[in-house]
Amino acid sequence: MEWNKDRITGLVGFLFGLCLLIAALKIPSPPTATSDFMGPAAFPIIVSVMVILCSIGIFSSMKNLYLTILVFKIFFKC
Numbered sequence: 119m120e121w122n123k124d125r126i127t128g129l130v131g132f133l134f135g136l137c138l139l140i141a142a143l144k145i146p147s148p149p150t151a152t153s154d155f156m157g158p159a160a161f162p163i164i165v166s167v168m169v170i171l172c173s174i175g176i177f178s179s180m181k182n183l184y185l186t187i188l189v190f191k192i193f194f195k196c
Contacts, residue, residue, distance in 0.1 A: 128177025135169030142166055167193070 142162035174189050 124179050125177055128173045128175075131173030131176060132170055135166050135173055138162065138166035138169060 142159050142165075145157075145159040145162065147157045147159070171190065171193060
């Protein structure tokens with residue numbers, strides 16, 4: 119495996135997205151919204167998942183396009 123700019127950028131983006139996801143999961147829910155699915159952490163979680171998915175796409179580049187499509191199908195269940 120050759121380490122070029124795309125792979126390094128993808129790895130850094132993946133780690134950044136993972137840190138965002140961990141931080142978003144630590145956001146407490148308001149006490150009045152016990153049954154609300156879309157709480158204050160919903161948008162940060164969506165953004166962090168998108169950063170992670172884009173980073174996987176950048177990391178794999180065009181050489182592993184099949185792997186990228188497979189990951190997107192797993193995450194989006196299509």
